[in-house]
Amino acid sequence: MLYIIVLLVLFQLSVPLTVHAYNGDCYLPGVLIEYSNEYDYECACAAIRETRHFLEQYPIQLDQILYIRFKDNLYINHYNEHGTYILTEEVTGSYDRMDGTILMLSMGSRATHIPSFLGTEVTKEIYISMIAHEIAHSYLDSHHLKSNSFLPDRATHEFFAYTVQFEVLTESTRKHLLDHWREYKFGSNEAINSIVYLGHPDRFGVMAYRYSRTHQSMKQIIAGKFISGDYMISQEEADHDVPSPRKRLAKARW
Ligand SMILES: [Zn+2]
Secondary structure (H helix, E strand, O other): OHHHHHHHHHHHHHHHHOOOOEEEOOOOOOEEEEEOOHHHHHHHHHHHHHHHHHHOOOOOOOOOOEEEEEEOOOEEEEEOOOOOEEEEEEOOEEEEOOOOEEEEEOOOOOOOOOOOEOOEOOOHHHHHHHHHHHHHHHHHHHHHHHOOOOOOOHHHHHHHHHHHHHHOOOHHHHHHHHHOOOOOOOOOHHHOOHHHHHHOHHHHHHHHHHHHHHOOHHHHHHOOOOOOHHHHHHHHHOOOOOOOHHHHOOOOEO
16 A cells, blocks of 8 residues: 555656657648647747848758757766866757757746847747857857868857847847947958857857848858958968868767
């Protein structure tokens, strides 16, 4: 009897921990969304539609595989170039080149809290733009991995992803976010580097969007012709043994 009671108690305890995962494709070929909350699925489909709509003007393939999984907690480990573990960071979204997966912290789940974006509370619209950011990484990566072109480095990838993120926002939300960071802009391609990015990633995003409005950077990134500050600096410091951007990025997660 006691055994049965214990089993029943364990069963009761396990019920709230059981999360049902569903799969959806937003009625698009090559798309797989794994979610447990309808709200997240809706946001993912909106993000795919809006990202594609914006990127349609560029010569980039948009029928590539997209795999998005929503999670109730999301941590990524950082390693240095020798593969030694540095730290674990909690993030809202990430794209992993090794398995082509986009992971997103669920906004539909009550168990999660999405941190603010540029000091503004994350609304559904901003959340959709965050998913669009990761989708942009995925599209750009697939595009360059398929072609033999120059593989963009970290700063270049983030430049592209943030530009897409700001482009899919409504004009009023975008203006609200940009108005808080009026003074921030890139003066040249050299300034677009991973040090500026790591100093304040979202502020880097504001600067990327502004720069892309007056430069042909998006076209150049897609064509593999955009040379970011990281590469320019590494070339200046090089004697003869600088790894090519393709080698340096064999493994990448953004
Ligand atoms: Zn990113």
